Amino acid sequence: xxxxxxxxxxxxxxxxxxxxxxxxxxxxxxxxxxxxxxxxxxxxxxxxxxxxxxxxxxxxxxxxxxxxxxxxxxxxxxxxxxxxxxxxxxx
Numbered sequence: 001x002x003x004x005x006x007x008x009x010x011x012x013x014x015x016x017x018x019x020x021x022x023x024x025x026x027x028x029x030x031x032x033x034x035x036x037x038x039x040x041x042x043x044x045x046x047x048x049x050x051x052x053x054x055x056x057x058x059x060x061x062x063x064x065x066x067x068x069x070x071x072x073x074x075x076x077x078x079x080x081x082x083x084x085x086x087x088x089x090x091x
C-alpha cells in the first residue's frame with residue numbers, strides 16, 4: 001500500500017472482523033486516509049452503537065481513533081443509513 005493516498009474498505013459484512021489487518025497495514029505504509037466498511041448505521045448515535053451487531057464496527061472505530069491520535073493516518077466514516085433492499089420482505 002506504499003504510495004497510496006487512501007484505502008476504501010468494501011469488505012463483506014461476514015468479514016468485518018478482518019478490517020484491522022488492512023487498517024494496520026495501511027497505517028504502517030503511510031496511507032493518509034482510511035474509509036472503513038462502516039456503511040449503513042450511524043455509529044455516532046449512542047442508541048445505534050448500543051445495538052447488538054455493531055461491536056466489531058466499534059472495535060474498528062477505536063483502532064482508527066487510536067491510529068489517528070498517534071498521527072499515523074486519518075479516517076472518514078460513511079453512514080448512509082439502512083439499505084432499502086435489506087428492509088424489503090417477500091420474494
